[in-house]
Amino acid sequence: MYTLLSYSPTDGTCDSRLISETTLPATTTTEVSTTPRTCPPDFVTLNGGCYKYHQEKKTWMEAKTTCESESDHLVALTSLQEQNQIAIAIYGIRGAGVTFHGGGNDMDSDGIWEWPDGQPFDFSYWEGAVPTGGCLVVPVYPGKWTTGNCASDMREFMCEIDM
Structure with missing residues (x-):
């Protein structure tokens, strides 16, 4: 057998x-x-990973800590397919016009963007030129990525577990 x-x-x-x-x-x-x-309870499977959307608003730093306490990380959007699948899923929950914290940041070096799980920052969906200083802000629909203040901007956020 x-x-x-x-x-x-x-x-x-x-x-x-x-x-x-x-x-x-x-x-x-x-x-x-x-x-x-299978994904843990409260997580959904999308694009081969497990995701959990948090509607409570936190700073990027607080969101990062929350995700890490759940044995995961803030979402790393590494393709347009993943970006779109997540936007559609959140749109179904929250509707248009919502923004949330993504995992991208350039805190170690201005203009050098990193994902929290160490994946290369090969895909981006910026509104205009690549910004310097801040943490990733992802619009559900419509729009492209922008940045926010990592320590003070309060937003909803999404955690991801790589499968």
């Missing part, structure tokens, strides 16, 4: 099932076993 692993890109879950040797092609020799991956 072998374990067949299947992945659903729609909801980012993995599943496994046992199959007999006769159902495998003759050249298959790899055996993989896993249990389904």
